[in-house]
Amino acid sequence: MGRAGFLLLYLPMSMLCVCAVVAAQAPLDPIASYRTWKKVNAKPIYMEPAVAAACLPRPIAVSSKDNPHVPTYFTVYVNATGERAMLSSEPVKLPAGSIVVKEKRVGSPDAKVKLLTVLIKRQRGYATANGDWQYLVVDGTDLSHRTTDHLEHCKSCHAEQKKDDYLFRDYLPGRVGTSR
Ligand code: HEC
Numbered sequence: 001m002g003r004a005g006f007l008l009l010y011l012p013m014s015m016l017c018v019c020a021v022v023a024a025q026a027p028l029d030p031i032a033s034y035r036t037w038k039k040v041n042a043k044p045i046y047m048e049p050a051v052a053a054a055c056l057p058r059p060i061a062v063s064s065k066d067n068p069h070v071p072t073y074f075t076v077y078v079n080a081t082g083e084r085a086m087l088s089s090e091p092v093k094l095p096a097g098s099i100v101v102k103e104k105r106v107g108s109p110d111a112k113v114k115l116l117t118v119l120i121k122r123q124r125g126y127a128t129a130n131g132d133w134q135y136l137v138v139d140g141t142d143l144s145h146r147t148t149d150h151l152e153h154c155k156s157c158h159a160e161q162k163k164d165d166y167l168f169r170d171y172l173p174g175r176v177g178t179s180r
Contacts, residue, residue, distance in 0.1 A: 030079065031118060031136075032143055034101045037077040040086060041171040044073035044109040052104070054157065055117055057137045057147060073109045076171055077101045082121065087172065091164045094121050096132070100167070103140070113140035117154070119167075130155050131166040 047055075052072035078086040082098025094100075098121040105111040116138040126132040135154040139145035158166040169175065 029143070030099060031101065031116070031138065034077050034079070034099070034103075034116070037079050037101070038083045038087070040076040040078055040169075041074075041173070044075050044105060045171050047072040047074050047104070054153065055102075055104075056115070058150070070106055071108070073105045073111075074171070075103045075105075077103065085165075086167075086169070089172070089174075092167070092169075093165045094167075096121050096123050115140050116143070118146075119158075130159070131162070133158070133166055 049072075077100070079097075079099040082094045082100060085092040085094045085098070086100065100119045102117045103113050104115045104117070106114045116136075118136040118138055120134040120136065122132050122134050124132055126134065134148060135151040135158075136146055136148050137151065158168075161168055
C-alpha cells in the first residue's frame with residue numbers, strides 16, 4: 001500500500017478509536033463517576049432507622065413489617081463544583097452544578113451499595129421554594145435505573161435545613177451526631 005493509501009485507511013480508523021476512548025472516559029451522566037469524587041465522611045456512618053425508612057423512593061412507616069431496623073450505613077460524596085462549600089463549617093449555599101450523593105448500604109458497612117439518594121443543584125429558578133435542588137433516587141447496582149417522580153416527601157425533611165441550603169451535613173468530620 002502506498003503512503004497515500006495508508007493515510008486514507010489509517011487516519012479515519014485511528015480517529016474512530018480516539019473518539020471511542022474519549023466517549024468511554026467522559027460519560028455524559030455526571031453521577032456515573034461519583035465514586036471518584038470527594039468522600040465527605042471517610043467511613044460509612046450508621047443511619048437512624050427513622051431516617052433510613054423515610055429516605056426511600058416510597059417512605060415506609062417505622063412500625064411497618066418491612067423492617068426498617070435493619071442497620072443502614074451511609075457515605076456522602078460531593079462533586080468538584082460543590083466541594084468547597086460542602087466542606088465549609090459555616091452555613092453554605094452550593095453553586096449550580098453541585099451534586100451530592102448519599103450512598104446507602106444495608107446490613108453492614110461493607111455490604112454492596114443498595115441505593116443512592118442524590119441532590120443536584122440546578123440553575124436559579126428551577127425550584128425556588130426548595131433551593132433549586134432536584135431530588136433523585138438511584139439504584140445502587142444499576143445507576144441508569146433512577147427516578148425523580150413522587151419525591152415530595154424528600155423535600156419536607158430537607159426543608160427543615162433551609163438555613164444551610166437544605167442540607168443536613170451532620171456527617172462532616174467533627175460534626176457527626178451534632179444534630180441528632
Ligand atoms: C426523615 C427525613 C428525611 C427524608 C424524608 C429524606 N431525607 Fe435526606 N437526609 C436526612 C438526614 C437526617 C440526612 C443527614 C444524614 C443522615 O443522618 O442520614 C440526609 C441527607 C441527605 C443527603 C446528603 C446531603 C445532606 O443533606 O447532608 C442527600 C443527598 C439526601 N439526604 C437526599 C434525600 C432524598 C433524594 C430523599 C427522598 C428520597 C431524602 N433525602 C429524604 C433526612 C431525610
